[in-house]
Amino acid sequence: MTRQTVQPVVEGRNIVKRYGHVTAIDHADFDLFPGEVLAVIGDNGAGKSSIVKAICGAVIPEGGTIKIEGKPVHFTSPLDAREMGIEIVYQQLALSPALSIADNMFAGRELRKPGIRGSLLRQLDKKRMEEFAREKLTELGLMTVQSINQAVETLSGGQRQGVAVARAAAFARKFIIMDEPTAALGVKESRRVLELIQDVRAKGIPIILISHNMPHVFEVADRVHIHRLGKRHAVVDPAKISMSDAVAIMTGALEPPPVAEQQLAPKAA
Amino acid sequence: MSETASRGQDYESSLSHATAKVAEFEKRQGLAPRIQSTLHSSPALVPLIVLVLSIAVFGALLGSKFFSPFALTLILQQVQIVGIVAAAQSLVILTAGIDLSVGAIMVLSSVVMGQFTFRYGIPAPLSVVAGLACGTLMGFINGWLVAKVKLPPFIVTLGMWQIVLATNFLYSANETIRSQDIEANAPILQFFGNVIQLGSARLTYGAVFMLLLFVFLAYMLSQTAWGRHVYAVGDDKDSAELSGIRTNTVLISVYMASGLICAFAGWALIGRIGSVSPTSGQLANIESITAVVIGGISLFGGRGAVMGSLFGALIVGVFTLGLRLLGADAQWTYLLIGVLIIGAVAVDQWIRKASA
The missing domain is CATH 3.40.50.300 (P-loop containing nucleotide triphosphate hydrolases)
Structure with a gap:
């Protein structure tokens, strides 16, 4: 060694x-x-x-x-x-079949909206998560862009x-x-x-x-x-x-x- | 690398001629597939359409007798208890479970609210809190047995149904607390029976609470991480666990929420019938499951929208009142509800195929 x-x-x-x-x-x-x-x-x-x-x-x-x-x-x-x-x-x-690609990517580590809507109302920042998911998939040359909210079960293996x-x-x-x-x-x-x-x-x-x-x-x-x-x-x-x-x-x-x-x-x- | 690659990969040499497209999304052609995929993404649409159609049909048949603010708000009053319980049931069914103890929890909670006030002389607001806590505790026991002991929800809640119902009769000594006594000494127990009168429309606080509860749950389920986790657990619990969701926490929280909502239903039940009666609400189980199923929530979990259950409960209410006003035998209501249940599940199966 x-x-x-x-x-x-x-x-x-x-x-x-x-x-x-x-x-x-x-x-x-x-x-x-x-x-x-x-x-x-x-x-x-x-x-x-x-x-x-x-x-x-x-x-x-x-x-x-x-x-x-x-x-x-x-x-x-x-x-x-x-x-x-x-x-x-x-x-x-x-992956959870019925959930969207973006939901699946962030399962268990979701992003919340900034400010009171995130902290008090616990509201998810769907837009930011979708953008991030789309960016990562595009980085790996994987996805056409409009499909990020598609349920995972509609995808091929x-x-x-x-x-x-x-x-x-x-x-x-x-x-x-x-x-x-x-x-x-x-x-x-x-x-x-x-x-x-x-x-x-x-x-x-x-x-x-x-x-x-x-x-x-x-x-x-x-x-x-x-x-x-x-x-x-x-x-x-x-x-x-x-x-x-x-x-x-x-x-x-x-x-x-x-x-x-x-x-x-x-x-x- | 190139040397070994060529050694190992000869069988793939023809791939260079293959199309390089991996992730392509074909647009579905034709009307039926398009309807199928629309319903797949908005599962509460079917019950909403059925609801609007049934209101229209009964409105056309009965005219202003049915199509009046009074009759329509009467439906809301009649479905409020089932509606609130169906909200609890929806949460549990979304996790691929079922809660057969909802009715029993509701009644026990209302009995606790009544007996704490009248037997022990505890201030009524505190008794209400105790009743809500009782329902939540029953829900916790359900959730703990399902999540930690890993017993099937059907068995757990079947057992709890008997246990809670028996506790209810033993504890209350089968004794009803009379409406007049409640009105005189603890009017807060009848809080949900208060009425907002708008012309001939009569909205009870209970009906308003039901509507607000559904809006709140719809928000929780679609806009928060907890809601996404409820769907993920119902969809495929093992996958959810592996992707880092604390599935046991989610399950226990769902059964606790169900218990708490049932306790609110118990409170609303006092407002609806005026008295505290340990024998009331016996049909809440089956009626809540009916509303959820007609509402398009899949019994296999992970699919459906909670608003569907509200529509499901309202559909039952519209049929019940409409057929009664038409002078039909009450059995026709049950017959049609039966048809709706089977139809709703058939539609659910069809929608699921959109995913294949």
Whole structure:
């Protein structure tokens, strides 16, 4: 770890979580560095969801330390993580179908009108929220402008995914976690989401990408964290390893490369 | 990157010829789809149209006997209790719940107001506050059981209905407090029975309160974050939770608001019937659900406008009075209400398809 000069955004060490007799996270480590897309891959049951949940407060670990930008954190719910500027794009998207795009983007953090109408009458500033939502969606090249009050249920799968990503990108200050963002999408829509991921990275926000889709992982990830049996098994550089080798390491068919050849930190710029 | 990308992405090479349009919004063509999407965005429109049509039809059939300030304000007086309770019911149904205990909470609250005043000699205004607090507490128990213990709202409120109703009879010893006694000693209990007379129009305070309550709730639901959260919870509770809404707080607040509104209905009930009677208001449950359903609020939650419930209650009132003035058998009212209920739910299902 001597070459590590940049402070990680997330630094997890020795994280442990058990469910009864099952050890979901077995002294696992985790690192996310500024500006990168870190893919997390692993077989079903390897615990990749658990470790990511531990990082965002959805699971409370029993042991180990998690530091965000060098400061130890103890989240007890995803809301704590959200207050720190960590956003999550869930596989099931977490959008309310009957509400508008703008309503969904601001769910739980609505803006109120200035002055007495906001403080006493609690009135929402719909205009400002709509403008903001429209601006963020346009930034990501997502929307025609007149549609911001459309109910989310009238959007296609790719459009909904776009709204969820835009919401995360608009509010994330630290990093974004994306859980299987292309799993439910068609080829064309997946492509759009991968472009979105790159757009978000270009804004300087690091991303943790959980995915089963190797072509997608290899296309957008800077480093690939391979999770196996509740541990970080290896971290590889997708430019230096083939997809089939990565899958072989993930399933245990192939030994991981020696630590010196792994990509535990990003290459120096 | 380019090397690995080409290795992995061969199957997507034809995509460069595909259209790059991702988010496009087609305008719906034709009359029916346009009506469908209009109703989708303004769900209270159907009951409003039905209300206006039914007033017009009964007006045409009955002339000035029906189409008079006196008759029309009489309808307001007759629906005020059901209307207030329907407002409470609307809130709960918007969260994809149902409150079967509304009628029982209403009656218990009115009994508390009466008994506190007459049995314990507590000043009437304080008794009123105690009654309102009692309703809110019952609502809190409902909300806590639904949100924290995660029991189905139907079961929770079915149980509470029996519990609250039994408490009501046990506590009151089935004893009615007479109207004359209230009038002489605690007129504030009959506050909502006061009348504003405008020519031949008679507006009771209770009817005015009902109208103001609906305006207030419509504002809360459409203009505040709390209102948006009520819809989000009813729409998809898990999604709402994940997007950062404290869904349990929202649910408990909704059931508490429902309990409080029912307690106000109990107060208005004293104004309407004059006395405090533990056996009154037995039909409030089913009548409030009827008003909400005819009002176009979806029983599956998250859809509908609270104003619809006001229109729903008024529709029932118009049919009841209109058919009575026509000299028809009261059963015709029930028959037509039944048709309206089924029709309203069919329209709701059709409107939902606009989203698909």
